[in-house]
Amino acid sequence: MPQESKDPLDHLESFKTLMHLQGVPDTIMCRAFPTTLKGPARIWFSRLTPNSIGTFKELSAQFTSHFIGGHKYKKSTACLMNIKQWEDKMLRSYITRFNKEALSISEADDKILMAVFTNGLWKGKFLFSLYKNNSKTMS
Known part of the structure; x- marks a missing residue:
């Protein structure tokens, strides 16, 4: 994940917003997503079984479930x-x-x-x- 965003859900939402704004298709989003990852997130992605994910929605769900512990919860x-x-x-x-x-x-x-x-x-x-x-x- 980029240095400015240590919250995985924030990173994912920022990526999706940028991609949707540009009208990028689902398959390209899957290919572009790893270019935004750093450190443990990049390692996690590199260990995914090739061709095991069919949609960006599925990739998002796996990313979220793996990194949910790093999510920053809203303060009151x-x-x-x-x-x-x-x-x-x-x-x-x-x-x-x-x-x-x-x-x-x-x-x-x-x-x-x-x-x-x-x-x-x-x-x-x-x-x-x-x-x-x-x-x-x-x-």
């Missing part, structure tokens, strides 16, 4: 509750850590993000200004 907003601003650290550090994790959550509601963000803030002027101004969105 609950994981953000562990991020806290440390008393001796700058606000900017907390915001950076929070935003980095928040970006990994695909279905994050702004009201929930705001509640979790303020919950993790150290009690101080910034937190009180958020409450005073009745801030309701992350922006």
